[in-house]
Amino acid sequence: MASRGRRGGAPAREDEPRRDKRAEQQALAPPGPVLPPPPPVDYGVFMQGLVQAMQTQAHTQAALQAQLEAQTVSWSLRRCIAEKS
Template sequence: MASRGRRGGAPAREDEQRREEQAEQQAPAPQGHVLPPPPPVDYGVFMQGLVQAMQTQAHTQAALQAQLEAQLLVGAYEGCVAGES
């Protein structure tokens, strides 16, 4: 009996699958420029900035609301004055 290849037949296929799995597991080396890790974050400073931004947004929103109400009042007043004449 002359057999070709490895004894048992199936193990050759299993070896090939193992090699493919190992190749997938080994991540390729990064190509090109690698960025350094980001600097550590000071969350206290981050939170202060966030609170300041929210306060600024609230102030801006209040100012825009007041401006809109003033424009509506002026428009209503002009409409009343124009209607009287």
């Protein structure tokens, strides 16, 4: 074995920057402009909106279910009438 890689335990030379230090410095640097923090959230208003959205979804789902059931009954009646003809 003439030479071994770093995995073999050979220390990095001092004039050679270490990869993990470079990666750490790049990770700490922001990629673009620094934005101000977002405004505080009023959780009461947020929860009211969430409840309203859930109620709307429940009403919509009930209406769609009723529509589907009405269509199913209509199709069944049409099929029954067609079979008797």
